[in-house]
Amino acid sequence: MLRGLAIVFACALALEAQEAIEEPLPKENPYTSPADVARGQKLFFGHCATCHGPQGNGGRGANLARPKLRRAADDPSLFRLIRLGIPGTEMPETWDMTPREIWQVVAYVKTLGRSAVEAVPGDPRKGEELFLTKGNCGQCHTVRGRGGRMGPELTEIGARRSAAHLRKFLLDPVAEAPENPVPWAKYQAGFMQVRLTTKDGRRITGIRLNEDTYSVQVRDFSDRLFSFWKQDLVEYQKEPGKTPMPSYRNVFSQAELDDIVAFLASLRGE
Ligand code: HEC
Ligand code: HEC
Structure with a gap:
């Protein structure tokens, strides 16, 4: 009974959220009073701050404290983005806010862009050199069309x-790795490390590229692609606590780390 009620309630919320996206949306945010912004801030703390940081300057999620957002040029597109999320990324859709509440969050996010841009110490040009030489990052990562494919593309x-998150990630990739699997959205291409053994005795460790009920596709650490029928495997193990991404804690000095973070922070796909 209670469960039935909960489902009805969830459906009502979902319906309401769906209505929210009915076009045309007003061109300008109808809720921008100081009270709306204050309410938007509360909602932001509850729904968004875990990923975007309490000041909105990023963490696991993008830095929103910028005058111009990459994916949301105006109020209606920001509304849509918050409502629908960004498919294929960790940015979730929102189904438990009313249209008015979403507009209030839009109003608050807009105030973030007026605060200072994140200052990053370090020299991006030196960082780029470290990326290609000492760090050997290009072996696994593509930037602007060049580099390896074992890790995610870093062009954007x-x-x-955020820079702070990137720094932490380079020091401790396992602790800071994107949650995998993310409950509400698939992490980009799902960089899950897997280990498998075939019936004829081959053992492969690599990155899972794709998986369905019957088959799995893997790229091994020598950049070879494999596709297996699951019925041909005697072992198939996901290793969520592991990643081929090495820690750079003992590789880079503090100054080098600043440089490489400055380089990564400068990669905005522009
Ligand atoms: C689970 C983590 C998570 C939560 C919760 C989350 N986001 Fe995001 N968000 C992300 C990530 C990751 C991205 C970057 C996606 C990409 O472009 O790859 C993102 C991107 C965005 C962008 C696009 C930024 C740009 O430069 O265009 C906006 C705007 C945004 N989020 C707003 C919000 C708001 C508002 C909320 C709360 C209602 C929220 N997010 C909740 C993770 C999250
Ligand atoms: C041996 C391959 C390998 C090398 C070398 C490597 N990485 Fe990675 N990297 C990966 C993989 C695989 C992931 C995906 C991590 C995961 O989800 O477990 C990753 C993830 C990342 C991420 C996180 C991307 C995101 O969406 O948050 C960043 C940033 C990154 N690497 C930067 C670097 C930099 C900078 C270097 C060099 C200093 C480097 N990597 C060297 C394989 C590598």
């Missing part, structure tokens, strides 16, 4: 993650 990484 500076727009997606």
Whole structure:
């Protein structure tokens, strides 16, 4: 009974949220009074701050404290983005806010862009050199069309993650790795490390590219692609606590770390 009620309630919320996206949306945010902004801030703390930081300057989520958002040029597109999320990323859809509440969050997010841009110490040009030489990052990561494919493309990484988060990630990739699987959205291409053994005795460790009920596709650490029928496997193990991304804690000095973070932060896909 209670469960039935909960489902009805969830459906009502979902319906309400769906109505919210009915076009045309007003061109300008109808809720921008100081009281709306204050309410938007509360909602932001509750729904968004875990990923975007209490000041909105990013963490696991993108830095929103910028005058211009990459994916939301105006109020209606920001509304849509919050309502629908960004499919294929960790940015979730929102189904438990009314249209008015979403507009209030829009109003609050807009105030963030007026505060200072994140200052990053370090020299991005030196960082780029470290990326290609000492760090050997290009072996696994593509930037602007060049580099390896074992790790995610980094051409827009500076727009997606804060500098502080990138620094922490380079020191401790396992602790800071994107939640995998993310409950509400698939992490990009799902960089899950897997280990498998085939019936004829081959053992492979690599990154899972794709998986369905019957088959799995893997790229091994020598950049070879494999596709297996699951019925041909005697072992198939996901290793969520592991990643081929090495820690750079003992590789880079503090100054080098500043440089490489400055380089990553400068990668905004522009
Ligand atoms: C689970 C983490 C998570 C939560 C919760 C979350 N976001 Fe995001 N958000 C992200 C990530 C990650 C991105 C970057 C996606 C990408 O472009 O790859 C993002 C992107 C965005 C963008 C686009 C930024 C740009 O430069 O265009 C906006 C705007 C945004 N989020 C607003 C919000 C708001 C408002 C909320 C709360 C209602 C929220 N997010 C909740 C993770 C999250
Ligand atoms: C041996 C391959 C390998 C090398 C070398 C490597 N990475 Fe990675 N990196 C990965 C993989 C795989 C992931 C995905 C991590 C995961 O989800 O477990 C990743 C993830 C990342 C991320 C997170 C991306 C995101 O969306 O948050 C960043 C940033 C990153 N690497 C930067 C670097 C930098 C900078 C270097 C060099 C200093 C480097 N990587 C070297 C394989 C590598």
